[in-house]
Amino acid sequence: MDDPQQPAVNAAFAPPPPLWKHFTRENRNKLEEIKKKATEGTNGESARDKKWSPAELRALDVPAELRCLVPPEIPTGEYSVFGELQTRSTILPSLKEQGIEQLYPEPAATQDKDASQSASNLNHAYYLLKISKSLLLNFLEFVGALSVSPEQFESKVNDLRNLFINAHHLLNLYRPHQARESLIMMMEEQLQRSKEEIEQMDKVKAEIETALEQIQAQAGKIGSADTPAEKDSSANRDTQQGLQDVRQVWDILDKEI
Known part of the structure; x- marks a missing residue:
């Protein structure tokens, strides 16, 4: 039941x-x-x-x-989203403010720099590597404790939880740098696409100008070679040639655009 x-x-x-x-x-x-x-x-x-x-x-x-x-x-202060309190402040709160033990030293803050800039003085990669090694060691100790005295698991679970929170907080300190680099990458890609489009338009322009020059040269040859008596008989031929030249120009545009 x-x-x-x-x-x-x-x-x-x-x-x-x-x-x-x-x-x-x-x-x-x-x-x-x-x-x-x-x-x-x-x-x-x-x-x-x-x-x-x-x-x-x-x-x-x-x-x-x-x-x-x-x-x-x-909202000026905190607000609720899906039952969790959020804040409008963009400053990442420290672990000490959240009541969590911090396993890495505080970055050297200066008077003319904010928290995100002073955090750059900290060697994040070094402490992330140390925390990763500590996670492996604590996990082995956790498995060993479970095999000997399972009732003592709580202390090791808290140690693992604290290590994960510290690693996650260190990664979050990289968020401003990640946002800046992502924006730079997007702008570079947009600039590269614009350059490629301009090059493609220049290529199409050159091909159309070449086709128009060929059409103009052929029209000049036909006009200089025909006599007044022959102009009436070659009207249909000129019309067909003009249509073919127009199709050639449109074929270039359809292929390139």
Whole structure:
């Protein structure tokens, strides 16, 4: 029999908040009407031309079902995402601030540098290697402790957990550098694609100019060789040749573009 006290399995991602149901065409039209009424008689400015700020929208007297359409205030401190508290600060909190033992020394901070810049004074690779070796050693000790006295596993599990947290924190210190290098790589790739496109366009331009010069040279030869009596008889031939030249130009464009 199934255990009635067994807790239900939670979803990996929380369902969307029910406020999305308020974003309907009808509610949006109601909000536009309220904005239009609030704009009437203010310097002759129409509701469509007025640029509403989030603070001005929040100051409007709107019904409860339209409150979801008004942008909320930007959080200033902590806020909750999927039940976890997040902060707007971009500074990575230290392990000591989180109450976790730090296994590597603090980087030498200076007065004219922030935390991310002073962290560059620390040899991350050296301490990551030391932590990796400590993880292997502690895992072997953990396996040995399980074979001798399994009840003493808790201390070794805490040691392994602390080592993993320190390694993860050291890797997070590389995030600003990673973001900067990723941006540089994206800009270099974009610049390289632009250069290749310009080279390709120059190549197509040269081929089209060559084809046009050939067409002009052939037209000049035909015009100088024909007499007035022969011009009428060669009209169809010139038309066919012109069509072939146009097809040649379009074939070059279809092949290159």
